[in-house]
Amino acid sequence: MAPASSLSAWSDLHSHHESVGKNIVLKDAFKNDPKRFDKFTRKITLPADISSGSNGTDIIFDFSKNLITEETLDKLVKLAEEAGVEKKRDAMFAGEKINFTEGRAVYHAALRNVSNQTMKVDGVDVMNTKGGVNDVLEHMRVFSEQVRSGEWKGYTGKKLTTIINVGIGGSDLGPVMVTEALKHYGAKDMTLHFVSNIDGTHIAEALANSDPETTLFLIASKTFTTAETTTNANTAKSWFLEKTGGKGDIAKHFVALSTNESEVTKFGIDAANMFGFESWVGGRYSVWSAIGLSVALYVGFDNFHKFLAGAHAMDQHFQQAPLRENIPAIGGLLSVWYSNFYGAQTHLVAPFDQYLHRFPAYLQQLSMESNGKTITSDGSPAKYTTGPILFGEPCTNAQHSFFQLVHQGTKLIPSDFILAAKSHNPVSDNLHQKMLASNYLAQAEALMVGKTAEEVRAEGNVPEELVPHKVFMGNRPTTSILVGGAIGPAELGALIVYYEHLTFTEGAVWDINSFDQWGVELGKVLAKKILKEIDEEGAGSGHDSSTGGLLGAFKAYGGF
Numbered sequence: 124m125a126p127a128s129s130l131s132a133w134s135d136l137h138s139h140h141e142s143v144g145k146n147i148v149l150k151d152a153f154k155n156d157p158k159r160f161d162k163f164t165r166k167i168t169l170p171a172d173i174s175s176g177s178n179g180t181d182i183i184f185d186f187s188k189n190l191i192t193e194e195t196l197d198k199l200v201k202l203a204e205e206a207g208v209e210k211k212r213d214a215m216f217a218g219e220k221i222n223f224t225e226g227r228a229v230y231h232a233a234l235r236n237v238s239n240q241t242m243k244v245d246g247v248d249v250m251n252t253k254g255g256v257n258d259v260l261e262h263m264r265v266f267s268e269q270v271r272s273g274e275w276k277g278y279t280g281k282k283l284t285t286i287i288n289v290g291i292g293g294s295d296l297g298p299v300m301v302t303e304a305l306k307h308y309g310a311k312d313m314t315l316h317f318v319s320n321i322d323g324t325h326i327a328e329a330l331a332n333s334d335p336e337t338t339l340f341l342i343a344s345k346t347f348t349t350a351e352t353t354t355n356a357n358t359a360k361s362w363f364l365e366k367t368g369g370k371g372d373i374a375k376h377f378v379a380l381s382t383n384e385s386e387v388t389k390f391g392i393d394a395a396n397m398f399g400f401e402s403w404v405g406g407r408y409s410v411w412s413a414i415g416l417s418v419a420l421y422v423g424f425d426n427f428h429k430f431l432a433g434a435h436a437m438d439q440h441f442q443q444a445p446l447r448e449n450i451p452a453i454g455g456l457l458s459v460w461y462s463n464f465y466g467a468q469t470h471l472v473a474p475f476d477q478y479l480h481r482f483p484a485y486l487q488q489l490s491m492e493s494n495g496k497t498i499t500s501d502g503s504p505a506k507y508t509t510g511p512i513l514f515g516e517p518c519t520n521a522q523h524s525f526f527q528l529v530h531q532g533t534k535l536i537p538s539d540f541i542l543a544a545k546s547h548n549p550v551s552d553n554l555h556q557k558m559l560a561s562n563y564l565a566q567a568e569a570l571m572v573g574k575t576a577e578e579v580r581a582e583g584n585v586p587e588e589l590v591p592h593k594v595f596m597g598n599r600p601t602t603s604i605l606v607g608g609a610i611g612p613a614e615l616g617a618l619i620v621y622y623e624h625l626t627f628t629e630g631a632v633w634d635i636n637s638f639d640q641w642g643v644e645l646g647k648v649l650a651k652k653i654l655k656e657i658d659e660e661g662a663g664s665g666h667d668s669s670t671g672g673l674l675g676a677f678k679a680y681g682g683f
């Protein structure tokens with residue numbers, strides 16, 4: 124494929140931005156077109172049997188507060204067509220090796236293919252082959268039901284009620300985010316810990332309150348070679364063997380979620396207690412795989428299955444809807460519009476939902492590890508900016524910290540706001556929910572309409588020198604996502620996949636490989652060298668004076 128900037132739709136969008144885009148005044152656009160909301164809102168309805176309520180949940184994506192006209196959308200769709208977004212999407216769903224730097228298919232959609240359509244990689248049916256998607260799901264179902272019911276017992280015959288997931292990156296962020304988001308559905312007698320950091324504090328704190336007789340360790344690592352995870356896992360194993368006086372049965376208390384059977388067995392976990400997946404599942408897309416075992420244990424397999432089914436519904440939408448109606452494709456194209464034509468550098472995601480408090484952290488890996496790339500498909504550097512800096516925090520908290528910059532700073536920050544119409548906790552007669560919703564609506568409105576100097580003056584009693592400080596420029600774009608019910612497993616699955624395919628669309632337009640992550644390697648290699656040097660005499664070798672100086676100081680102060 125060609126670099127995006129060589130496409131004719133790209134230059135066309137540049138002229139369109141000059142003549143139309145930069146002159147759009149959103150509040151006027153709404154005044155002039157009473158149908159703007161309808162024109163730019165898209166909806167997906169989840170099947171009733173997987174939705175959180177008794178009817179199928181609608182999820183509304185209101186794109187109308189974005190800096191677009193109908194013509195802009197047409198031109199963005201044209202860009203997607205010229206960039207081959209649909210072709211690339213179809214290649215992904217056909218199991219082609221679109222991860223071209225690693226020679227791998229990108230097939231996480233197979234993990235949530237609950238309608239069991241035929242999906243093949245290299246001619247092999249990945250759904251029904253031995254050890255394939257359906258076999259692993261069945262293994263997860265049986266195991267999670269045994270643990271939850273107490274049929275699976277620890278070495279002294281007790282039920283396992285503490286789950287410690289040891290993993291990092293995609294082997295951590297998905298499970299953490301999803302178990303937090305679905306806490307309402309979680310087993311009340313279960314305590315979960317997620318140990319990711321190599322900082323010994325993380326594992327120490329998790330072990331401090333855990334009882335080896337009732338603790339289950341999930342060692343989650345696609346490669347089973349990640350330094351943090353193998354080190355934390357070994358520390359956990361030593362703790363377990365020491366606390367049980369060597370009587371503890373590893374087979375009852377340790378399972379592995381991995382693609383690497385030989386490393387798993389070397390670690391001492393029986394292959395029978397390994398939940399596998401394939402190399403075509405990228406780490407940041409692995410919560411749908413065996414890596415999601417903590418989710419299945421916590422919320423139960425039926426709910427895990429609904430989570431997959433909600434994701435599948437969004438996959439089907441992405442595969443089938445024409446680009447102009449395609450929700451994730453529109454999300455991705457808007458991101459390109461702001462990044463490449465308005466010079467926006469960031470993307471804010473603010474869930475108005477406490478259960479989604481780790482959602483932005485999860486999306487950081489999804490977005491930035493996927494599209495934080497410079498090199499295009501022909502090996503040359505992109506002549507345009509790529510992946511935005513994604514950040515966020517739940518609201519209303521974020522309003523009281525960094526929203527100042529979003530409202531009055533010098534940067535354009537396209538923002539997504541997410542709200543569920545129904546709360547799982549409608550306390551105080553829904554007062555909290557109504558206040559939450561009023562903020563969700565008010566923030567998007569305030570960012571859009573702003574406040575002029577005349578309006579500030581009209582409020583009266585404002586000294587003239589304060590007027591400019593109280594002006595809000597407005598015209599700041601937001602996408603409002605409204606879940607027409609409560610966020611249950613299926614709704615969450617669909618929301619995640621919206622962002623997955625939004626990220627896919629961006630990468631497809633930018634002509635980069637969204638599925639490798641070479642950028643994380645250099646630091647790992649240097650850390651290995653320095654680790655050795657900490658145990659050797661001196662302050663290492665071949666370093667710049669800053670690194671060498673700090674290494675020496677660390678050794679002196681730390682007593683190494």
Ligand SMILES: O=P(O)(O)OC[C@H]1O[C@H](O)[C@H](O)[C@@H](O)[C@@H]1O
Pocket residue numbers: 291292293294343344345346347348349352406407492640643
């Ligand atoms: O699951 P693992 O093989 O242990 O990998 C864990 C993580 O580490 C790597 O450095 C990658 O950047 C991530 O994409 C991955 O999710």
